[in-house]
Amino acid sequence: MSGCAKAIIIIVVLGVVALIAFLIFVRVFVGTLATNLGIDPNGGNNGSAGAECPFLSDADARNLFGGKADAIELSGIAEVGIGFVIDKRVLATAPDCWVTEGTKAYIARVARYQGGDASAVFAAERKAAEPTSQDQGGGVTVTTEGYFGGEVSGLGDEAFCTGISAAIMAGVVVHQGDRVVYVSVGPADPETPPKMDTTADGTVTAPELCTFSQEVARFLLR
16 A cells, blocks of 8 residues: 555544544533533423523424424523534524434524515525635635535425534525525434535535435424
C-alpha cells in the first residue's frame, strides 16, 4: 500500500473517531440540559422545562419518535441552551420546539410557519440552502457552503432535504398551502453516525434522517 493511500485511510479513521466523539459530547450536553430543565427521562417533565410544544403534544411526540419523547417549546432557557447545538438553519425565527428522549431520534427540532406569504418564505429558505460564491476583487472570492440535499416529491406542494448540520442533524423543509414546516432530526443513537452521502455540489446528506423527518412533517401538516 502506498504512503498516500495509508495517509487517506488514517485521515478517514480520524474523521470517524472525531465525529463519534462529537456526537457523544452532544448527547451528554443535551442530557445535562434536559436534566437541568427538569425533564424526567422516565417520561414527561416536572413543569420547570418550559411550555409544552403548541403544535406537537408529548403523546404525539412519543407516537412519532418512540420511547418517552418530550416536545418542549424552544424558548427562554431552553432556547439559549439547546440553541448551541440544535439545527436552526431553517425557519430560525418561526415558532419551534425541540424533542428529546426519543428512540428513533435522540434529538429533533420542529418548526412551523403559517401565513399568506408561505410560498415566498419557502422560496427564501430554498435559496438560502444553496452554496454561494462572491467575488471580492483582487483575486479574493468568499464562498459559503450550502445545505440543499435534494428535492422531495410527494410531500406537500414542494419540499427539499437539508444536508448534515454541524450537530449531525438533517431533515426536510416542506411548503403546503399557507404553512412551511421544517423537521430536523439526529440519529437514533448519538454514538452511531447516520449513513451519509454527498450531492453533486458536495453537500453531505443523511437520506435516512430526511426520510424519517418526512414522516414527522406529514403529521405536522395534517
